[in-house]
Amino acid sequence: MTLSSTLYAKAQTLIPGGVNSPIRACRAVESEPLFIARAHGSKIVDVDGREYVDYVMSWGPMLLGHAHPVVHQAAKDALDAGSSFGAPCPAEVDLAQAICELMPAVEMVRMVNSGTEATMSALRLARGFTGRDLVVKFDGCYHGHADPFLAAAGSGVALIPTSFSQGVPKACVADTLVVPYNDLDALKTLFAEKGKDIAAIIVEPAPGNMGLVLPRPGFLEGLRALCDQYGSVLIFDEVITGFRWSLGGAQGRYGVRPDLTTLGKIIGAGFPVGAYGGRRDIMEKLSPCGPVFQAGTLSGNPVAMAAGLANLRELAKQDYAALEARTGAFAEELAAIVRSKGVPVQLNKVASAFTLYFTETPVTDMDSARTSDAKVYTAIYKQMREQGVYLASLGYECAFTSFAHTEEDLAKTLAAARALKL
The missing domain is CATH 3.90.1150.10 (Aspartate Aminotransferase, domain 1)
Structure with a gap:
């Protein structure tokens, strides 16, 4: 054995x-x-x-690559200074600046600890900003395991015949509307019926959790147009695509600007981290500036911030x-x-x-x-x-x-x- x-x-x-x-x-x-x-x-x-x-x-x-020497050294240096403070540290400001400079649609950003935390927080923010409850997602797009996103799922439960996990109350997915990815006509029909109640569309701009699926020409632009028409928030889940599709992520590659962007993976260089950011007027609805609450003891962890910052700086040279x-x-x-x-x-x-x-x-x-x-x-x-x-x-x-x-x-x-x- x-x-x-x-x-x-x-x-x-x-x-x-x-x-x-x-x-x-x-x-x-x-x-x-x-x-x-x-x-x-x-x-x-x-x-x-x-x-x-x-x-x-x-x-x-x-x-x-794994254990990149520059990233590795940055994490070690940060660890030598202390693994967690529960208070602001310089690296989180520097990483926030780097993200805002590289991602076209991000004017302000908040750090969290995972992609799931980023998407659930972005959804709450979109609902708080619009005063609406409904959210549209696409079959096969995976946005983490928060209850509202398990109305249909990506890779983690794609082989399970039920449409959502046990343990998720029906009320938690009642406001989640699921549409086939790349089907702009179905989305237009849905918005014609319910658009005034839709807070947000959340989408992987190029899904990576039903395998890699590419957006049809005009699909992402169509999402942008519908959100503009109905006053909904467009959320790009770039946990996978962010800084991998390009230094500006999928939004930089495809030239479509979302209102909010969720990030993870690369911005932590392998450490647990997530982030969400976007338009200043939306982000300033977050507490302590505004009425939408979100918090996290380990958010902005100094080791993850240092590693992520070193990672982005090295990627800019590639x-x-x-x-x-x-x-x-x-x-x-x-x-x-x-x-x-x-x-x-x-x-x-x-x-x-x-x-x-x-x-x-x-x-x-x-x-x-x-x-x-x-x-x-x-x-x-x-x-x-x-x-x-x-x-x-x-x-x-x-x-x-x-x-x-x-x-x-x-x-x-x-x-x-x-x-x-x-």
Whole structure:
């Protein structure tokens, strides 16, 4: 028995399912989880000493690679000065300034401790600002596990046949309206009926939790126009896309300005962190300036702030276009290899992220994502892991590259793909 298996057996007696986030259990790919001992650059190493080329990258934030020396040193220096103060620290001001300078639609920002905390706070703020209750989300977009967002879910519960989690009162999702992603006509119909009561649209501008799905031309612009017409708040959930799609996030790449933006992952460089920000007139509704309450003892944690600031400063020096070109070419070759084995493949790719869907159907929303053959993905996951390539433990996810991935890493991955038996 491997040490990972031993730890997993013990963990299941102490932690529900043996994991602290459901997807880590690897049940969708009929496997046991690997317990990770350390990581460096593009690699992770499990407790049994096996090294893997990593395409999960902590689910996105490690765009510079694991344990980047500049980020690592910034965190160590901050830790030496104290891990938490429960009071303002200089780094949170500096990180807020960096975010406001880089994200086109963010004029003010507040730090929190997770993406879920960011989205639930942004929704409360939008409701407080508009005085309305209804919120629109899109099937397959995942905005964390707060009750109002579990009317329909993304990757974490996409394989569960119920539409929302048990334990969520009906009243908590009664004001959540769910529309297919990329269906602007359905959204226009909904707004024509209920627009005067809709506080906000919340959307992943390019969803990453039904696999990677790209917005159709005009879709994001259509959301902006509807919110302008009806006085609703447009919220971009850029927890995944922020600073990965570009230094200005998806809003910088697509040229559509939301009213509020939620962030996470990259702004903490692997530390627990989230943030939400946007128009000054909306943000100033937050206490202590205004009547919308939100608080957090560890918000603005000095270690996370220092690491996140160092991360953004280092990312500003990187060649995003070159990484996108390398990632796109690699993903195309990977898709071609799988197709050569008689498996239908749809490839969605942008920036340093991609998803392979095993279906004849172009994937533009959750319904088409569901046509992907989960058994094929399970076979690929298992065989690639045996060959030292670490993929997401569910097919409804993105694969992420980083500035640390080398040509040798990509070549090893393609060689492992050529050896697949499907």
